[in-house]
Amino acid sequence: MSLPASESSARLREALLAADFTADGLLELLGAPAYAALARSETVPALRATRGDSPLETLVRLFLLQQAVPDRRAGAALPLEQCLADGWLVREDAYGDGASAAVRATVDVRPYGGEEGQDWFIVSDLGRAVGGAGGAGTREEGVVLGVGGASTTLAGITVRAPVTRALDLGTGSGIQALHAAQHAVHVTATDLNPRALHFTRLTLGLSGAPEADLREGSLYEPVGEDTYDLIVSNPPFVISPGARLTYRDGGMGGDDLCRTLVQGAGERLNDGGYAQFLANWQHVEGEEWQERLRSWVPRGCDAWIVQREVQDITQYAELWLRDSGDHRTDPAQYAARYDAWLDEFEARKTKGVGFGWITLRKSGAEDPSITIEEWPHPVEQPLGPVVRAHFERQDHLRAHDDAALLAGHFRLADEVVQEQIGLPGAEDPEYVVLRQNRGMRRATKVDTVGAGFAGVSDGSLSAGRILDAIAQLLGEDPVLLRDRTPEAIRLLVEQGFLEPLD
Numbered sequence: 001m002s003l004p005a006s007e008s009s010a011r012l013r014e015a016l017l018a019a020d021f022t023a024d025g026l027l028e029l030l031g032a033p034a035y036a037a038l039a040r041s042e043t044v045p046a047l048r049a050t051r052g053d054s055p056l057e058t059l060v061r062l063f064l065l066q067q068a069v070p071d072r073r074a075g076a077a078l079p080l081e082q083c084l085a086d087g088w089l090v091r092e093d094a095y096g097d098g099a100s101a102a103v104r105a106t107v108d109v110r111p112y113g114g115e116e117g118q119d120w121f122i123v124s125d126l127g128r129a130v131g132g133a134g135g136a137g138t139r140e141e142g143v144v145l146g147v148g149g150a151s152t153t154l155a156g157i158t159v160r161a162p163v164t165r166a167l168d169l170g171t172g173s174g175i176q177a178l179h180a181a182q183h184a185v186h187v188t189a190t191d192l193n194p195r196a197l198h199f200t201r202l203t204l205g206l207s208g209a210p211e212a213d214l215r216e217g218s219l220y221e222p223v224g225e226d227t228y229d230l231i232v233s234n235p236p237f238v239i240s241p242g243a244r245l246t247y248r249d250g251g252m253g254g255d256d257l258c259r260t261l262v263q264g265a266g267e268r269l270n271d272g273g274y275a276q277f278l279a280n281w282q283h284v285e286g287e288e289w290q291e292r293l294r295s296w297v298p299r300g301c302d303a304w305i306v307q308r309e310v311q312d313i314t315q316y317a318e319l320w321l322r323d324s325g326d327h328r329t330d331p332a333q334y335a336a337r338y339d340a341w342l343d344e345f346e347a348r349k350t351k352g353v354g355f356g357w358i359t360l361r362k363s364g365a366e367d368p369s370i371t372i373e374e375w376p377h378p379v380e381q382p383l384g385p386v387v388r389a390h391f392e393r394q395d396h397l398r399a400h401d402d403a404a405l406l407a408g409h410f411r412l413a414d415e416v417v418q419e420q421i422g423l424p425g426a427e428d429p430e431y432v433v434l435r436q437n438r439g440m441r442r443a444t445k446v447d448t449v450g451a452g453f454a455g456v457s458d459g460s461l462s463a464g465r466i467l468d469a470i471a472q473l474l475g476e477d478p479v480l481l482r483d484r485t486p487e488a489i490r491l492l493v494e495q496g497f498l499e500p501l502d
C-alpha cells in the first residue's frame with residue numbers, strides 16, 4: 001500500500017463529501033438498524049441496503065463492506081484513475097477474463113462525525129473498523145483498528161481546552177490526534193507500529209486536519225525530553241500472558257505498561273497540563289486496588305481515577321480470547337490459551353482486573369488532591385468539561401479552610417434533583433438523595449441539613465449564613481452546626497453538586 005497523503009487525501013475527501021458519504025448520509029441511506037449493525041461489524045443489513053447504483057451506495061460497498069465494484073460504478077463516484085494511482089483502490093479482474101474489470105478499496109474509510117458536526121473520516125485496516133472487545137476478531141499482529149468504544153470514551157473524557165502542544169501516545173488510526181488537532185497548535189502522535197502512523201496520516205488528511213508530528217517508537221521513547229499541555233493515550237492496556245497483538249497487548253508484565261505510562265506523564269506535562277489514559281489494573285490478593293493506583297500517581301500531579309468496571313479473571317480472559325477470535329480456533333488451542341491466561345494471573349496473585357479512566361493534572365501542589373473512586377453507572381459524554389471542572393473545584397477546596405468555606409457562596413449545579421426514598425405510604429422518607437441528571441450522573445445521600453443547604457444554595461447567601469438559618473429552623477446550636485457541616489459541604493463540592501462562586 002503506498003498512499004501519498006495531502007493532495008490525494010484532499011481529492012478523495014472532495015469526492016466523498018460530494019456523494020454525501022458522511023455519518024448523517026450513511027444513517028439516512030442505511031436506516032438506523034443497518035447503521036447500528038455496521039457498528040457491530042455486521043455487514044449483511046448494509047449489503048442489502050446498498051444494491052442500488054448511487055455513488056453513495058458504491059462508496060459504502062467499497063470502503064465499508066470490502067466489496068469489489070465495477071469500474072463503471074466506481075468511476076461515477078470517484079476520480080477512478082487517480083484513486084488507483086494514489087493507492088486508495090486496486091484493480092480486480094472480477095471474472096478472470098481481463099475484460100470485466102472491477103476495483104476494491106485498500107483501506108477501510110469510515111465517516112465519523114466530529115463534536116461540532118465536522119465530517120471526518122477514520123482510516124483503518126480493511127474489515128477492522130470496529131475495534132475493542134468483541135469487535136476485532138483478528139490474530140494479525142500489526143493490524144490497525146478503527147474506532148471502538150474505548151476510543152470514543154477517551155475522546156469524550158478528554159479536556160478540550162485550547163493548548164499549544166498535545167501528545168497522542170499509541171495513536172492507531174489517529175482518532176485522538178484528530179480530536180486534539182481541533183484545539184492544539186501542535187500535535188505529536190506516536191506508535192510502536194509504523195503502519196499506525198501511516199493510517200494516522202491518512203485519517204488526518206482525509207478529515208481536512210493539519211498534519212501531525214508522527215513518531216515511531218515505544219511509550220515515551222520517541223518524545224524524549226519534550227513536554228506537553230495535553231497527553232492522551234488509549235494504550236494497549238490488556239493484561240495478557242505475553243504480547244501477541246500490538247493494538248491491545250502491551251508486552252510488559254501485568255499492568256506494568258499502564259503504570260509506566262502514568263508514572264512517566266508527570267515529568268512530561270507542562271504546568272497545568274492534563275494527561276488522560278484509559279487503563280486496566282490488577283486486583284491483587286491482599287492489596288487494596290486504590291492503593292495500587294495511588295502509588296502510580298507521579299509527584300506534583302493531582303489525580304482523578306475512576307474505576308468503571310471490574311471483571312474476574314475468567315470473564316477477562318474470555319473477553320480478550322473472543323476479541324482475537326481464539327474461540328473460533330481449534331478447541332485444544334483455545335483451552336491452552338485460556339489456561340495460559342489463568343496461569344499468568346495465578347502467578348501474579350491477581351483475582352480481578354479493573355478498567356477505568358486516569359486523569360492527571362500537573363498542579364505542582366505539595367498536598368496533591370487524589371480522588372480514586374468506583375463509578376460503574378451510566379454517565380453523560382462528553383465529560384471533558386466535567387473533568388476540568390473537577391480539578392478546578394479541587395483547587396478551590398484546597399485553597400479554602402473551613403472558615404473560608406463558610407464565608408463563601410455556592411450554587412446548586414444545574415439539573416440536580418432531590419429524591420425521597422422510603423417505603424410506600426410512609427410519612428417520612430428513610431433518606432434523601434441528591435441526583436445529577438448531567439455529567440457523571442452522581443447520586444449521594446444527604447441528611448436534612450445537607451438537603452436544606454443544597455436547596456437554598458443559589459449564591460445569594462454565604463454558606464455560614466445558610467447554616468445559621470437552618471440551625472434556627474431545626475432548633476440546633478448554630479456554632480455546633482457550623483463546626484460539623486464543612487466536611488459535608490466539601491463532599492458536595494467535590495462531587496459537583498455545589499459550585500463555588502468565588
Ligand SMILES: C[S@@+](CC[C@H](N)C(=O)[O-])C[C@H]1O[C@@H](n2cnc3c(N)ncnc32)[C@H](O)[C@@H]1O
Binds near residue numbers: 150217
Ligand atoms: C488500543 S490502540 C488505540 C488506538 C487509538 N489511539 C484509539 O484510541 O483508538 C493502542 C495503540 O497503541 C499502539 N502500541 C502498542 N504498544 C505500544 C507501545 N509500547 N508504545 C506505543 N504505542 C504502542 C498500538 O500499535 C495501537 O495503535
